Amino acid sequence: MRELVLPNDTNSHGNVLGGKVLHLMDLACAMVAMRHCRRPVVTAAMDNVEFLAPIPGGHFMILKAMVNHTGHSSMEIGVRVEGEDPRTGDITHTSSAYLTFVALDDLKNPVEVPELTPTSEIEKRRFQEASERAQARKKHRQD
Template sequence: MRAKRVSESLNVMNELVLPNDTNTFGNLMGGRLMYWMDIAAAYCASKHCNAPVVTASVDNISFKNPIKLGHYVHIEAYVTRAFNSSMEIYLRVRGEDTLHQFTYDSNEAYLTFVALDPNDKPRSVPEVIVETEEEQKRYDGALRRRQLRLILAGKMKPNEATELKALFAE
Protein backbone atom coordinates (compact mmCIF):
# COMPACT_ATOMS: atom_id res chain seq x y z
CA MET A 1 0.00 0.00 0.00
CA ARG A 2 1.55 3.26 -1.18
CA ALA A 3 1.66 6.23 1.21
CA LYS A 4 -0.06 9.33 -0.15
CA ARG A 5 0.65 13.04 0.08
CA VAL A 6 -1.97 15.22 1.77
CA SER A 7 -2.53 17.04 -1.52
CA GLU A 8 -3.53 13.80 -3.28
CA SER A 9 -6.79 13.55 -1.32
CA LEU A 10 -7.60 17.24 -0.99
CA ASN A 11 -11.27 17.91 -1.69
CA VAL A 12 -12.85 21.33 -2.19
CA MET A 13 -16.63 21.40 -2.25
CA ASN A 14 -18.72 24.47 -3.06
CA GLU A 15 -22.42 25.09 -2.43
CA LEU A 16 -24.75 28.04 -2.89
CA VAL A 17 -26.93 28.85 0.14
CA LEU A 18 -30.54 28.78 -1.06
CA PRO A 19 -33.73 29.67 0.86
CA ASN A 20 -34.39 26.02 1.76
CA ASP A 21 -30.94 25.88 3.45
CA THR A 22 -31.57 28.79 5.84
CA ASN A 23 -33.21 29.49 9.17
CA THR A 24 -35.55 32.39 9.98
CA PHE A 25 -32.55 34.74 10.27
CA GLY A 26 -31.44 34.05 6.70
CA ASN A 27 -28.39 32.11 7.88
CA LEU A 28 -27.30 28.70 6.66
CA MET A 29 -28.65 26.08 9.08
CA GLY A 30 -25.93 24.34 11.09
CA GLY A 31 -27.34 20.90 10.29
CA ARG A 32 -27.19 21.55 6.55
CA LEU A 33 -23.59 22.70 6.86
CA MET A 34 -22.69 19.61 8.90
CA TYR A 35 -24.31 17.45 6.20
CA TRP A 36 -22.20 19.10 3.50
CA MET A 37 -19.07 18.82 5.68
CA ASP A 38 -19.67 15.08 6.15
CA ILE A 39 -19.97 14.61 2.38
CA ALA A 40 -16.79 16.61 1.68
CA ALA A 41 -14.83 14.73 4.34
CA ALA A 42 -16.12 11.31 3.23
CA TYR A 43 -15.04 11.96 -0.33
CA CYS A 44 -11.59 13.05 0.88
CA ALA A 45 -11.20 9.94 3.06
CA SER A 46 -12.43 7.62 0.31
CA LYS A 47 -10.04 9.24 -2.15
CA HIS A 48 -7.15 8.67 0.26
CA CYS A 49 -7.81 4.97 0.82
CA ASN A 50 -9.59 4.03 -2.44
CA ALA A 51 -12.35 2.33 -0.49
CA PRO A 52 -15.78 3.00 0.97
CA VAL A 53 -15.69 4.82 4.32
CA VAL A 54 -18.01 5.49 7.24
CA THR A 55 -18.03 8.40 9.67
CA ALA A 56 -16.65 7.28 13.03
CA SER A 57 -16.63 10.58 14.93
CA VAL A 58 -17.14 14.31 14.62
CA ASP A 59 -15.18 16.61 16.90
CA ASN A 60 -16.41 19.92 18.19
CA ILE A 61 -17.79 22.20 15.50
CA SER A 62 -17.70 25.87 16.48
CA PHE A 63 -19.40 28.47 14.32
CA LYS A 64 -17.39 31.71 14.01
CA ASN A 65 -19.50 33.54 11.44
CA PRO A 66 -22.85 32.66 9.88
CA ILE A 67 -23.07 32.12 6.15
CA LYS A 68 -25.93 34.10 4.67
CA LEU A 69 -28.57 33.35 2.06
CA GLY A 70 -27.10 33.86 -1.41
CA HIS A 71 -23.51 33.40 -0.25
CA TYR A 72 -21.32 30.52 -1.35
CA VAL A 73 -19.92 27.89 1.00
CA HIS A 74 -16.38 26.61 0.37
CA ILE A 75 -15.44 23.45 2.25
CA GLU A 76 -11.82 22.33 2.12
CA ALA A 77 -11.13 18.81 3.40
CA TYR A 78 -7.84 16.96 3.71
CA VAL A 79 -6.40 13.98 5.56
CA THR A 80 -4.25 15.01 8.51
CA ARG A 81 -3.15 11.53 9.58
CA ALA A 82 -3.94 7.88 8.94
CA PHE A 83 -3.93 5.23 11.63
CA ASN A 84 -4.67 1.51 11.16
CA SER A 85 -8.07 1.66 9.50
CA SER A 86 -9.06 5.21 10.36
CA MET A 87 -8.22 8.63 9.00
CA GLU A 88 -8.60 12.04 10.59
CA ILE A 89 -9.93 14.66 8.17
CA TYR A 90 -9.56 18.40 8.76
CA LEU A 91 -12.24 20.70 7.35
CA ARG A 92 -12.06 24.44 6.87
CA VAL A 93 -15.27 26.22 5.93
CA ARG A 94 -15.41 29.69 4.41
CA GLY A 95 -18.28 31.81 3.20
CA GLU A 96 -18.11 34.01 0.14
CA ASP A 97 -20.18 37.10 -0.56
CA THR A 98 -19.76 37.55 -4.32
CA LEU A 99 -21.79 40.76 -4.40
CA HIS A 100 -19.38 42.55 -2.04
CA GLN A 101 -16.42 40.41 -3.16
CA PHE A 102 -15.09 39.06 0.13
CA THR A 103 -14.62 35.72 1.82
CA TYR A 104 -14.72 34.99 5.53
CA ASP A 105 -14.06 32.09 7.91
CA SER A 106 -17.12 30.25 9.12
CA ASN A 107 -15.84 27.22 10.99
CA GLU A 108 -13.49 24.26 11.12
CA ALA A 109 -13.68 20.72 12.44
CA TYR A 110 -12.06 17.31 12.51
CA LEU A 111 -13.95 14.19 11.44
CA THR A 112 -12.75 10.61 11.66
CA PHE A 113 -13.55 7.97 9.05
CA VAL A 114 -12.96 4.22 8.91
CA ALA A 115 -12.22 2.43 5.65
CA LEU A 116 -14.22 -0.71 4.90
CA ASP A 117 -13.38 -3.86 2.98
CA PRO A 118 -15.92 -5.68 0.74
CA ASN A 119 -17.34 -7.41 3.86
CA ASP A 120 -17.92 -4.06 5.61
CA LYS A 121 -15.07 -4.73 8.04
CA PRO A 122 -12.32 -2.18 8.81
CA ARG A 123 -9.37 -2.36 6.43
CA SER A 124 -5.89 -0.86 6.42
CA VAL A 125 -5.35 2.61 4.99
CA PRO A 126 -2.26 4.22 3.43
CA GLU A 127 0.05 6.38 5.52
CA VAL A 128 0.05 10.15 5.02
CA ILE A 129 3.06 12.04 3.68
CA VAL A 130 3.23 15.59 5.01
CA GLU A 131 5.03 18.27 3.01
CA THR A 132 4.35 21.63 4.69
CA GLU A 133 4.74 23.02 8.20
CA GLU A 134 0.97 23.32 8.59
CA GLU A 135 0.48 19.69 7.50
CA GLN A 136 3.17 18.60 9.98
CA LYS A 137 1.53 20.54 12.81
CA ARG A 138 -1.87 18.94 12.15
CA TYR A 139 -0.22 15.52 11.72
CA ASP A 140 1.53 15.83 15.09
CA GLY A 141 -1.65 16.97 16.84
CA ALA A 142 -3.73 14.16 15.33
CA LEU A 143 -2.43 11.54 17.77
CA ARG A 144 -3.41 13.68 20.77
CA ARG A 145 -6.85 14.36 19.27
CA ARG A 146 -7.25 10.62 18.61
CA GLN A 147 -6.36 9.73 22.18
CA LEU A 148 -8.86 12.28 23.48
CA ARG A 149 -11.59 10.82 21.22
CA LEU A 150 -10.81 7.31 22.44
CA ILE A 151 -10.94 8.39 26.10
CA LEU A 152 -14.27 10.19 25.58
CA ALA A 153 -15.66 7.11 23.82
CA GLY A 154 -14.56 4.87 26.70
CA LYS A 155 -12.13 2.94 24.47
CA MET A 156 -8.96 4.12 26.23
CA LYS A 157 -8.10 4.76 29.85
CA PRO A 158 -6.75 8.25 30.55
CA ASN A 159 -3.53 6.84 32.02
CA GLU A 160 -2.83 5.10 28.68
CA ALA A 161 -2.89 8.39 26.72
CA THR A 162 0.84 9.03 26.67
CA GLU A 163 0.67 11.85 24.11
CA LEU A 164 -1.91 13.71 26.17
CA LYS A 165 0.00 13.15 29.40
CA ALA A 166 3.09 14.69 27.81
CA LEU A 167 1.17 17.97 27.37
CA PHE A 168 0.56 18.22 31.11
CA ALA A 169 3.84 16.81 32.45
CA GLU A 170 6.17 19.29 34.04
Protein backbone atom coordinates in the same frame (compact mmCIF):
# COMPACT_ATOMS: atom_id res chain seq x y z
CA MET B 1 -16.41 21.99 -2.68
CA ARG B 2 -18.76 24.93 -3.24
CA GLU B 3 -22.46 25.30 -2.57
CA LEU B 4 -24.88 28.17 -3.10
CA VAL B 5 -26.96 28.85 0.03
CA LEU B 6 -30.56 28.70 -1.22
CA PRO B 7 -33.72 29.81 0.65
CA ASN B 8 -34.58 26.19 1.53
CA ASP B 9 -31.19 25.92 3.29
CA THR B 10 -31.77 28.90 5.60
CA ASN B 11 -33.27 29.45 9.04
CA SER B 12 -35.70 32.17 10.13
CA HIS B 13 -32.79 34.65 10.27
CA GLY B 14 -31.93 34.07 6.62
CA ASN B 15 -28.67 32.25 7.39
CA VAL B 16 -27.65 28.72 6.43
CA LEU B 17 -28.92 26.02 8.79
CA GLY B 18 -26.29 24.48 11.06
CA GLY B 19 -27.50 21.03 10.03
CA LYS B 20 -26.88 21.86 6.38
CA VAL B 21 -23.32 22.91 7.22
CA LEU B 22 -22.75 19.66 9.16
CA HIS B 23 -24.15 17.61 6.27
CA LEU B 24 -21.84 19.27 3.75
CA MET B 25 -18.86 18.92 6.12
CA ASP B 26 -19.54 15.18 6.27
CA LEU B 27 -19.82 14.91 2.48
CA ALA B 28 -16.68 16.94 1.75
CA CYS B 29 -14.63 15.00 4.29
CA ALA B 30 -15.98 11.63 3.12
CA MET B 31 -14.86 12.40 -0.43
CA VAL B 32 -11.36 13.30 0.80
CA ALA B 33 -11.20 10.12 2.90
CA MET B 34 -12.37 7.93 0.00
CA ARG B 35 -9.82 9.50 -2.33
CA HIS B 36 -7.07 8.81 0.21
CA CYS B 37 -7.87 5.13 0.75
CA ARG B 38 -9.75 4.35 -2.50
CA ARG B 39 -12.39 2.48 -0.50
CA PRO B 40 -15.83 3.09 0.99
CA VAL B 41 -15.74 4.87 4.34
CA VAL B 42 -18.08 5.50 7.25
CA THR B 43 -18.13 8.49 9.59
CA ALA B 44 -16.97 7.47 13.06
CA ALA B 45 -16.76 10.83 14.83
CA MET B 46 -17.14 14.58 14.43
CA ASP B 47 -15.12 16.68 16.87
CA ASN B 48 -14.43 20.29 17.73
CA VAL B 49 -17.26 21.67 15.62
CA GLU B 50 -17.13 25.45 15.76
CA PHE B 51 -19.65 27.84 14.24
CA LEU B 52 -17.83 31.16 14.07
CA ALA B 53 -20.00 33.29 11.77
CA PRO B 54 -23.25 32.89 9.80
CA ILE B 55 -23.47 32.47 6.04
CA PRO B 56 -26.42 34.44 4.60
CA GLY B 57 -28.69 33.05 1.93
CA GLY B 58 -27.45 33.85 -1.55
CA HIS B 59 -23.80 33.54 -0.51
CA PHE B 60 -21.45 30.72 -1.45
CA MET B 61 -20.32 28.11 1.04
CA ILE B 62 -16.75 26.93 0.40
CA LEU B 63 -15.59 23.71 2.09
CA LYS B 64 -11.90 22.84 2.22
CA ALA B 65 -10.99 19.43 3.60
CA MET B 66 -7.75 17.48 3.94
CA VAL B 67 -6.36 14.36 5.59
CA ASN B 68 -4.58 15.33 8.82
CA HIS B 69 -3.74 11.90 10.24
CA THR B 70 -4.08 8.19 9.54
CA GLY B 71 -4.32 5.29 11.96
CA HIS B 72 -4.61 1.60 11.14
CA SER B 73 -8.08 1.77 9.58
CA SER B 74 -9.11 5.33 10.41
CA MET B 75 -8.34 8.82 9.14
CA GLU B 76 -8.90 12.27 10.59
CA ILE B 77 -10.06 14.79 8.03
CA GLY B 78 -10.04 18.49 8.91
CA VAL B 79 -12.59 20.77 7.29
CA ARG B 80 -12.77 24.55 7.08
CA VAL B 81 -15.94 26.27 5.89
CA GLU B 82 -15.88 29.77 4.44
CA GLY B 83 -18.65 32.04 3.28
CA GLU B 84 -18.18 34.14 0.16
CA ASP B 85 -20.23 37.17 -0.75
CA PRO B 86 -20.73 36.74 -4.52
CA ARG B 87 -21.08 40.49 -5.06
CA THR B 88 -17.89 41.59 -3.31
CA GLY B 89 -15.79 38.44 -3.23
CA ASP B 90 -15.24 38.90 0.52
CA ILE B 91 -14.49 35.58 2.22
CA THR B 92 -15.08 34.82 5.91
CA HIS B 93 -14.04 31.74 7.91
CA THR B 94 -17.39 30.55 9.28
CA SER B 95 -16.86 27.09 10.78
CA SER B 96 -14.49 24.18 11.15
CA ALA B 97 -14.42 20.62 12.48
CA TYR B 98 -12.49 17.36 12.54
CA LEU B 99 -14.11 14.17 11.31
CA THR B 100 -12.88 10.61 11.74
CA PHE B 101 -13.61 8.04 9.05
CA VAL B 102 -13.05 4.29 8.95
CA ALA B 103 -12.25 2.53 5.68
CA LEU B 104 -14.24 -0.62 4.88
CA ASP B 105 -13.57 -3.70 2.79
CA ASP B 106 -16.17 -5.41 0.59
CA LEU B 107 -17.65 -7.18 3.65
CA LYS B 108 -17.95 -3.84 5.49
CA ASN B 109 -15.14 -4.69 7.90
CA PRO B 110 -12.49 -2.11 8.84
CA VAL B 111 -9.47 -2.30 6.56
CA GLU B 112 -5.99 -0.77 6.68
CA VAL B 113 -5.58 2.67 5.12
CA PRO B 114 -2.49 4.07 3.38
CA GLU B 115 -0.16 5.82 5.79
CA LEU B 116 -0.02 9.60 5.61
CA THR B 117 3.50 11.01 5.38
CA PRO B 118 3.48 14.74 6.14
CA THR B 119 6.22 16.68 4.41
CA SER B 120 5.67 20.41 4.94
CA GLU B 121 5.88 22.07 8.35
CA ILE B 122 2.15 22.79 8.38
CA GLU B 123 1.37 19.15 7.46
CA LYS B 124 3.66 17.96 10.27
CA ARG B 125 1.96 20.30 12.76
CA ARG B 126 -1.50 19.15 11.67
CA PHE B 127 -0.41 15.51 11.88
CA GLN B 128 0.92 15.98 15.44
CA GLU B 129 -2.19 17.85 16.61
CA ALA B 130 -4.42 15.20 14.99
CA SER B 131 -2.43 12.45 16.70
CA GLU B 132 -3.12 14.13 20.05
CA ARG B 133 -6.84 14.38 19.24
CA ALA B 134 -6.88 10.68 18.26
CA GLN B 135 -5.36 9.77 21.64
CA ALA B 136 -7.95 11.93 23.42
CA ARG B 137 -10.79 10.25 21.48
CA LYS B 138 -9.39 6.82 22.35
CA LYS B 139 -9.16 7.77 26.05
CA HIS B 140 -12.72 9.16 25.97
CA ARG B 141 -14.03 5.86 24.52
CA GLN B 142 -12.31 3.91 27.31
CA ASP B 143 -13.78 6.07 30.10
